[in-house]
Amino acid sequence: MATTAAKIKEIEDEMSKTQKNKATSYHLGQLRAKLAKLKRELIAPASSGGGPGVGFDVARTGMATVGFVGFPSVGKSTLMSGLTGQDSLAAAYEFTTLTTVPGTMNVHGASIQILDLPGIIEGAKDGKGRGRQVIAVARTCQLIFIVLDVCKPLRDKALLEHELEGVGIRLNKTRPNIYIQRKDKGGIAVTNTVPLTKIDHDEIRAICSEYKMSNASIAFRSDASADDLVDVLEGNRIYIPAIYVLNKIDQISIQELDLLYKIPNSVPISSRMWLNIDELVETMWDRLKLVRVYTKPGKAPPDYSAPVVLREGRCTVGDFCDAIHKEIKNNLKYAVVYGRSARHSKGQKVGESHVLMDEDICRLFKR
């Protein structure tokens, strides 16, 4: 029997041979959905390896976790050791790192966990090398550093993206704005608030039918593609920001460096010579979207040395209280907030649901 990987290849080949037009779009939609279902088998937890004791499971510490993904010997461990002070063996031979090595670093008062991971190889998602364990860890990170060696072909970038995409990780993308409501009758009703240029009704019908959905209303609020629709139907996609860390720039010319700067979401560095690391750390901070809130005990000035660090989307006054102590929220009368989230500079009286912003100051008043 053909392996899942072989079946995937077969469908991918057929899709690349089929020209998209009115006559083929239903068929292409079907293929696309079939492909997604096969790939789902690869995402399902592998029965072999990766269990406890392999060393991939590490305790999470800090406010966010950044995972390093890349081919062997691109300099992941060199960078991780430099950032965290945690020794992760770096050497000139491939597969020096064989397990997850955690470290922590402090960025603008927030503790960030860094996970140095083993190098992966092409075909990792299909079970080659330790790739699947590496990718399983990557799925749980708040940010991924895709580390690349600038002396190696840029094709490596596409290969890594393909490996991660293949297991449902979507890099630097937001969830597609497609809303699906299953119905009992009425067929497939499609509405769109923007013109749809990447998908037609035949494709939508084919994909729905592959997912055994015959009655539903589907609202497109963005110019989504067929793959986006499949992503929403599959439902287990993970949207993670990624930074392309272009390492070893000490090996290239200034002209070549200029070209690298054109790659979106990238930061060129040298981990051996420690070049441009400040830009990398600042970019990392921006992408993590952490929210620092300073406490203000009574009339004393705020404590700027130890912010309470919250994550975007979970940064209300209530979340702030919970981060300090789980009892506090029950006794909260109101809070006074100073900073960007406050309507006026003299401070704003707010309740539990008020959303805080980075570098706000928050003073709590008890009942």
Ligand SMILES: Nc1nc2c(ncn2[C@@H]2O[C@H](COP(=O)(O)OP(=O)(O)OP(=O)(O)O)[C@@H](O)[C@H]2O)c(=O)[nH]1
């Ligand atoms: N020229 C140059 N060499 C580097 C740089 N960073 C790392 N290296 C070298 O690249 C080799 C591999 O570095 P590692 O840090 O072990 O790479 P890795 O990605 O962790 O490798 P694996 O754990 O085997 O996947 C070592 O010989 C490093 O000294 C850099 O910025 N410039």
Ligand SMILES: [K+]
């Ligand atoms: K190495």
Ligand SMILES: [Mg+2]
């Ligand atoms: Mg390593």
